Amino acid sequence: MVKQSTFRHLFQAAWFALTNGYGKGFATGKIYQGPTKVLCVPGLNCYSCPGALGSCPIGSLQAVLDSSKFTFSCYVLGMLMIFGSFFGRVVCGWLCPFGFVQDLVYKIPVFKKIKNLPGHRKLKLLPYFILLIFVVLLPSLVVDVMGTGSPWFCEYICPSGTLLAGIPLVIMNGSLRMAAGLRFLWKVSVLVLLLVLAIKIYRPFCKYLCPLGAIYGCFNGVGFYRFKVDEGKCIKCKACQRVCGMDIKVWKNPNSAECIRCGACKDVCPTHAISSTLEQLRRKDERKKL
Amino acid sequence: MSGTKKNFASFAILIIGIALVVAGIVRTEHETVLTKAVNICLECIGIG
Numbered sequence: 001m002v003k004q005s006t007f008r009h010l011f012q013a014a015w016f017a018l019t020n021g022y023g024k025g026f027a028t029g030k031i032y033q034g035p036t037k038v039l040c041v042p043g044l045n046c047y048s049c050p051g052a053l054g055s056c057p058i059g060s061l062q063a064v065l066d067s068s069k070f071t072f073s074c075y076v077l078g079m080l081m082i083f084g085s086f087f088g089r090v091v092c093g094w095l096c097p098f099g100f101v102q103d104l105v106y107k108i109p110v111f112k113k114i115k116n117l118p119g120h121r122k123l124k125l126l127p128y129f130i131l132l133i134f135v136v137l138l139p140s141l142v143v144d145v146m147g148t149g150s151p152w153f154c155e156y157i158c159p160s161g162t163l164l165a166g167i168p169l170v171i172m173n174g175s176l177r178m179a180a181g182l183r184f185l186w187k188v189s190v191l192v193l194l195l196v197l198a199i200k201i202y203r204p205f206c207k208y209l210c211p212l213g214a215i216y217g218c219f220n221g222v223g224f225y226r227f228k229v230d231e232g233k234c235i236k237c238k239a240c241q242r243v244c245g246m247d248i249k250v251w252k253n254p255n256s257a258e259c260i261r262c263g264a265c266k267d268v269c270p271t272h273a274i275s276s277t278l279e280q281l282r283r284k285d286e287r288k289k290l
Numbered sequence: 291m292s293g294t295k296k297n298f299a300s301f302a303i304l305i306i307g308i309a310l311v312v313a314g315i316v317r318t319e320h321e322t323v324l325t326k327a328v329n330i331c332l333e334c335i336g337i338g
Contacts, residue, residue: 030330031328031329031330032328033328033329034328035324037323037324037327037328038320038323038324038327040323046331046334046335047326047327047331047334048330048331048334048335052327054327055323055324055326055327059326059327059331059334060323060326060327063322063323063326063327064319064322064323067322069318069322070317070319070322073314073319074310074311074313074314074317074319075310075311075313075314075315075317075319075320075323076314076319076323077307077310077314078306078307078308078309078310078311078312078313078314079307079311080307081303081304081306081307081310082304082307082308082311084303084307085300085301085303085304085307086300086304150333151331151333151334154331154333154334155333155334155336158334161331161334161335161336162335162336165330165331165334165335166334166335166336166337169330169335170335170337176330176335176337179332179337180336180337181337183336183337184335184336184337185336186336187335187336188336219303221291221296222291222296222299222300222303223300223303224297224300226296228293
């Protein structure tokens with residue numbers, strides 16, 4: 001039987017291939033321009049990735065907020081609520097391409113692994129700050145004479161955009177290569193720093209920077225997909241917390257906003273006390289049949 | 291919050307989400323998203 005973590009990585013790869021399936025884009029250094037791009041994909045997947053068939057929700061949110069026509073985005077917020085109501089941060093663990101990249105990089109057996117950066121308790125609030133400042137306020141408020149702003153998060157932080165769009169396009173497109181300057185260098189530096197950190201710490205971008213994770217985290221406790229700890233079965237051995245890359249006290253708070261739903265805690269629990277809503281429904285059905 | 295109340299909350303979020311998407315389409319926000327997405331976003335890749 002395939003291990004749960006292997007199954008998750010295969011799923012992440014398949015989802016990436018499905019949502020970035022415009023092969024011609026990778027061959028020509030151009031991007032897909034079809035109608036499916038009106039829809040957002042759930043994860044942080046740059047719409048300028050040559051293969052992207054959908055839009056990045058954080059990029060789209062900024063695109064609407066920094067345009068002169070709108071001050072609020074019902075459309076993107078609505079999509080985020082739809083994804084959030086079903087999945088919460090399942091998106092981070094299973095559907096985000098940059099999360100997948102970090103998962104793979106963490107497997108490189110080079111440095112001694114550590115759980116968190118020093119100051120973790122304060123640093124884990126950073127994604128909310130980035131969401132408020134770089135995704136909402138700066139694009140909305142810092143505008144030119146035409147009333148148009150810039151996508152600040154994409155411009156200065158997003159490593160997913162650099163990896164999936166910036167680097168492939170600059171390699172394949174001569175005119176873009178000529179135009180790449182200091183800002184591109186800055187973005188590549190941010191990406192390299194995060195990837196090096198990701199060898200030592202599990203998913204540093206998701207833990208300390210990602211505004212999309214901050215949004216989906218709000219739905220972890222109230223979405224359809226939740227975790228539950230059976231108090232009668234839990235022996236409080238803390239095996240779930242030890243195996244958790246995000247360092248969550250699953251036995252205490254199974255629906256923490258930081259949980260990316262990788263499912264490692266469920267696998268390691270010696271008494272099978274942790275279950276998801278899907279498993280609870282399946283068990284209910286089995287009991288009914290009996 | 292009990293499981294039933296949480297399921298009700300999930301359902302309410304879903305309905306509000308769908309309503310917001312519809313409102314966004316009426317406001318033509320989707321056109322802004324599409325226009326941005328079908329052109330190479332120079333800022334996103336660190337150029338421009």
